[in-house]
Amino acid sequence: MTEPILPLHGVKVVDLSALLPGPLASLMLSDAGADVVKIERPGTGDEMREYEPKLGEASANYAVLNRGKRAYAADLKDPAQRDHVLDLVAQADVVIEQFRPGVVDRLGLGYEAANERNPRIVYCSITGYGPTGERSGRAGHDLNYLAESGLLGVVIDERGAPSLPVSVLADITGGTYPAVVNILLALRTAERTGEGCHLQISMAHNLQLLAYGYFATHQVTGEWPRPGAELLTGGSPRYHLYPTADHRYIACAALEDKFWNHLVELIELAPRFWDDKGQEQTVIAELTAVFSSRPASHWEALLEGEDVCTVVVATWDEAVKAGLVDVESEVRVSAPDDPETVVSTLPSPISPALRTQPDTRTYPQLSPLPRNSVWN
Incomplete structure (x- = not known):
């Protein structure tokens, strides 16, 4: 050949x-x-x-x-x-x-x-x-x-x-x-x-090019991103990092309603916090309390196989074992x-x-x- x-x-x-x-x-x-x-x-x-x-x-x-x-x-x-x-x-x-x-x-x-x-x-x-x-x-x-x-x-x-x-x-x-x-x-x-x-x-x-969303927003509103306060920079509970009880972290990217609604139900967040609009910081605080109440292994087992776009932040050893680092x-x-x-x-x-x-x-x-x- x-x-x-x-x-x-x-x-x-x-x-x-x-x-x-x-x-x-x-x-x-x-x-x-x-x-x-x-x-x-x-x-x-x-x-x-x-x-x-x-x-x-x-x-x-x-x-x-x-x-x-x-x-x-x-x-x-x-x-x-x-x-x-x-x-x-x-x-x-x-x-x-x-x-x-x-x-x-x-x-x-x-x-x-x-x-x-x-x-x-x-x-x-x-x-x-x-x-x-x-x-x-x-x-x-x-x-x-x-x-x-x-x-x-x-x-x-x-x-x-x-x-x-x-x-x-x-x-x-x-x-x-x-x-x-x-x-x-x-x-x-x-x-x-x-x-x-x-x-x-x-x-x-x-x-x-990496700032395409900030640029697009500025062209319409005239505003530049507020540090730590935009959808993808820490201002939304749906796209955030949360600590666990054993000092690991959860990476939540449940942006769409179908992922978010399933996530908050799965982790048993109080229903009054399910609608995050207008109370973003309060919901972030509540999710921080929920995720920090259990170790990463608990959340990994609970989230496994669920369509919620939420995962435990992996170590390098874990990434290799999962086949994501070759x-x-x-x-x-x-x-x-x-x-x-x-x-x-x-x-x-x-x-x-x-x-x-x-x-x-x-x-x-x-x-x-x-x-x-x-x-x-």
């Missing part, structure tokens, strides 16, 4: 990025068949190689984000090495970079230099705040983008303080995913017209300096029909940039 031809077979990608947003984007392209060459700083390489814990000579984080790629060291401030990288760009279909605005231009590797050598190039720049404006040159990380976008402050605790996000939402939802979508669209356009383009991916600005994935990564060390890695969000089949792929050692082309 012959291997299927993958959607991005033959697509060549030069990845100048580091850490998370760009490398995760190029990983998705690689999973769909693209040939990804990663350019890293000489010596230490991508800073993520040094994270802990290690899988072989590099970090586990680096391993899962860069499996199946090749990595070469190049000092982009050295004109000769810079020109060698530019030669790769001339043969590539896609470039991904994640420097602050203007840095690659000063290095001689910006879009204009790339486009002059290769008019079909799809050039993707991932930045924190976009290419222009007073924040464009500012250093930042995921938490900063969430904070300045307004999103971090919409959910607050009883002290009125925001909480740390559950993951790096800006990096992935504001950086990686928009980059992948736009690269694929631009490749399609280049295929039809023979012309590439410069994609500007601003992580802070793309977070607006730690035995057939997609595996190994260390190039220790091929016997093999671990399961991130399941790809690319559909199985469109990506490489489950196998074991190494993450790349950092090699000297060869004099000849790295492309086959």
Whole structure:
């Protein structure tokens, strides 16, 4: 049986990025068949190689984000090495970079230099705040983008303080995913017209998509979300977190009447609290009292199999046992300096029909940039 031809077979990608947003984007392209060459700083390489814990000579984080790629060291401030990288760009279909605005231009590797050598190039720049404006040159990380976008402050605790996000939402939802979508669209356009383009991916600005409901409400009412007081941010008893007697939590998302009506009857909430409209805070207090009267195991048994959109907040061990976290994935990564060390890695969000089949792929050692082309 012959291997299927993958959607991005033959697509060549030069990845100048580091850490998370760009490398995760190029990983998705690689999973769909693209040939990804990663350019890293000489010596230490991508800073993520040094994270802990290690899988072989590099970090586990680096391993899962860069499996199946090749990595070469190049000092982009050295004109000769810079020109060698530019030669790769001339043969590539896609470039991904994640420097602050203007840095690659000063290095001689910006879009204009790339486009002059290769008019079909799809050039993707991932930045924190976009290419222009007073924040464009500012250093930042995921938490900063969430904070300045307004999103971090919409959910607050009883002290009125925001909480740390559950993951790096800006990096992935504001950086990686928009980059992948736009690269694929631009490749399609280049295929039809023979012309590439410069994609500007601003992580802070793309977070607006996560605020679609707040935006829609503002357009009609002129109001912005009240911290901790909207339907999905703590203002409704139907979408709330409630403590249990053993210091676990219940995640209630019984928004629709059919779920809510069944839930309040099932947990034996006093009927005068069933209609929550106009007494939201009172109902929240009553539900807090009910759920905190019993341990999580009681509620888990009671809610099992019931259509109420209400569950116990799981630990990681429980999520693995339930099959919602796949730690035995057939997609595996190994260390190039220790091929016997093999671990399961991130399941790809690319559909199985469109990506490489489950196998074991190494993450790349950092090699000297060869004099000849790295492309086959």
